[in-house]
Amino acid sequence: MHNVRYKTFDQLSFADILVYSKLPDHPFWSHVEKKIDFSFADKLCSVLYTGRGQHPYAPSLKLKVHLIQAYYAMSDRQTEEKIIGDLFMKRFLELPVDFFGFDHSTIGLDRTRMGTAMFQACHLYVLAQMHHLGLWGEKNEQWIIDSFPIQVAMTRPGAYALIQRAMLRLFQVMKRSHHELFRLSERAVVHEAMLYRLPRTATKSDCMLAFSKLVAQAYGLLQWFQLEEVERLVQQWPNPDTQRSFAQLLAALKQILEENSRPALPDDAPPTSEDNKDAAVQYKKIPVKERPSNRIVNVTDVSARVGTKNKSTKIYGYKAQNLTTTNGVILDTKVIAATEHDREAMEGMVRNTQHFWGQSARELLGDSAYGHGKQREALDRLGVSIIAPVQETKNPTGLYDLREFTYNPSTDTFQCPSGQSTVKRHYSRANEGWQYRFPKVLCNSCVLKSECTASGNGRSVFRSQYQSHYEQARVYNASTWGVAEHKLRARIESKNKELKQDCGLGEVRTRSMETLTIKTRLAAIVVNLKYTIRRLLAPREGFVRRARIN
Known part of the structure; x- marks a missing residue:
């Protein structure tokens, strides 16, 4: 001080x-x-x-x-x-x-x-x-957590324009902050594709060749920065803050190239344009459906993402996590990318609040997005119970689902509706649970097979490693206390409304995650006041x- x-x-x-x-x-x-x-x-x-x-x-x-x-x-x-x-x-x-x-x-x-x-x-x-x-901090207090979308005003350029803008930002930063490095890059790096604009009359083969040329020059630019002389100049950057920003831009360009392009195969269609009959396509675009859902969509703010709130609503930018008491005091807020799952930030927000204030909630209320077993287990270690609905899994084929099978904990096996038991199991790390399989011979000869499975390899069922947490939650949610506490969760909607509509967080003019975090915390102070x-x-x-x- x-x-x-x-x-x-x-x-x-x-x-x-x-x-x-x-x-x-x-x-x-x-x-x-x-x-x-x-x-x-x-x-x-x-x-x-x-x-x-x-x-x-x-x-x-x-x-x-x-x-x-x-x-x-x-x-x-x-x-x-x-x-x-x-x-x-x-x-x-x-x-x-x-x-x-x-x-x-x-x-x-x-x-x-x-x-x-x-x-x-x-x-x-x-x-x-x-x-x-005395407005909060009572013993056995209950907290609520929820999220709401923050729509930002950002453009979503295509793969070609996205790579061009990423390269252009690198040269702009060098021109403003490191003149020696910029002059050297102008002489040593081929980058004319960075400023080339395709005419409206361009054919498909012209577009393929232009994209391939742009990607090749972008990779060449990244390779140039790995030269010993260039690395030394980067390390001698006058401003450390700008140097860190430049390193982030380099990483972003590399990620954009990996998410939107891949080497062309020999059997790809060659260009048919007369002007480019001797050229070859080295790189091609990855189809939109095959690109990662968590990909970079804007160079100005590489943290922004395009996610989904439900089947009919998309989120362009971010989501805000809101942790409040049941009385309506906002304890913490956090801005996350639109593609990040709501439950990922929950444990850290609760732990930080506990650590700073030295007190905890008895229960944390949330919707079904916060009811995953991994988070339930983590908050149990913090001494907080999660009150949230348990998502029920149904067989998408319309055949028998897990509810038709009986689990025997003493033998660690499942019994099917016809009375047969599983004979083996294996652990699935991706799904965090065990897959139990019934004998193929018995399944194929079973009279209930048409109602159970269409596979010729026998029926299998899945049991989560958090199944005990789910079963306890189902029993509590069905009780009188559980039904009453679930109704308390709706109180956070009024706080979300104040943050979104009254304080203008629903649609904002900025795109930076840091600026949005500041605006969200100021809005939380205002709502608390x-x-x-x-x-x-x-x-x-x-x-x-x-x-x-x-």
């Missing part, structure tokens, strides 16, 4: 006091100012400043500005205009009426300077004050313009 002096404003003039005294209390900001202390940000963020030079604005003031932006879901420019013309905002920020100092660049640069860790610390400080006020005011003061909507006369 540094001894930093922050910029102070002159004492409010008589005119400022007169104007602010005539304003009625704001239904939200006036109450927030009374209940929450934001001065912690001045000490917390002092490490970001050297204490020399021009005095910066106080971090507590700028944190309030970011909260105003999240509350109204505004852009940086809209926030600037809001502060200039809104007297309620100026009074909340303790600014003079004639203050016009903030601009949109100040807001954006401060958000970048603080970063995700500082905003997470601010979220924890506000949570600590809410804990002190709204909850605090509702619980402690129960303010009425609108403004009280005149004092009541008893």
Whole structure:
């Protein structure tokens, strides 16, 4: 922590006091100012400043500005205009009426300077004050977890344009930050395909040759960076941060090439164009259906993905995980890629919350996406029970499914409807369980075969290694307590609605995962502040313009 002096404003003039005294209390900001202390940000963020030079604005003031932006879901420019013309905002920020100092660049640069860790610390400080006020942290508390999509404004270029843009970004970074390396690359690397645009009249063979040429030059560029002289220049990069970004771009280009192209086979159709009759196709596009579902789709933000929420809804960008109490206090949020499964982040979020606050929930409520046995087993070790539906597996062929078979734990075998037992089993690492098989001879001669299996090799059934967790969960979910607790899970939907619609996280203007993480944490602080005011003061909507006369 540094001894930093922050910029102070002159004492409010008589005119400022007169104007602010005539304003009625704001239904939200006036109450927030009374209940929450934001001065912690001045000490917390002092490490970001050297204490020399021009005095910066106080971090507590700028944190309030970011909260105003999240509350109204505004852009940086809209926030600037809001502060200039809104007297309620100026009074909340303790600014003079004639203050016009903030601009949109100040807001954006401060958000970048603080970063995700500082905003997470601010979220924890506000949570600590809410804990002190008795708004959460009760014994045997229940938590809820859920996710919602964050749709980002990103383009989805084809494989050809995606590779071109990845190469172009590499040259742009070198041109801006490492002039010697850029000049050397211009002389030594063949890269004219990077800027070539296919004409509309291009034939299929022309497209194949252009793509093959582009991929070959991209691989040549990656190979050039492995030369000893070039590696030495990269290691001497003037700016370490830009050097790390450049290394990430190199890795992204390599991944894009592997996900969208592969060597052409000798029997591939040769080009038929008269101009290119002597050329050969060395690389070809991988068909879209064969490309990885978790592939890079945008060079600007390589973390963004295209996932699915359900059969009719696609997610372009990210998902936000939301961990709240059943009373409605948001404990933690996390932004993940759209293709990442919801359950993967659950254990880490619960463990981090337990470790930081030194207390835990009795139960964690979630939908069927969080009910996998691996996560149930992991949270059992943390002392938390998962209350979530168990997904029932049905035979897609319409024949007998697992419910028609009886498991005998003493012999570790299954018995089929005709009374036959399994004779062998093997463990499936991919499916995390055992596959049990019935004798082929008995299955083929069984009178129930047409209703059981269409295979000539006999019937097999699968038992998960987490089957005991599933059976316990089914029994509890069917009980009176289980049915009642499942109804509590719906409480998180209102919090998701506040984050998505009220704070603007449903559709955002940015594409960076880091910026989205900051926006999500600011939105969580705002939602928690709204909850605090509702619980402690129960303010009425609108403004009280005149004092009541008893």
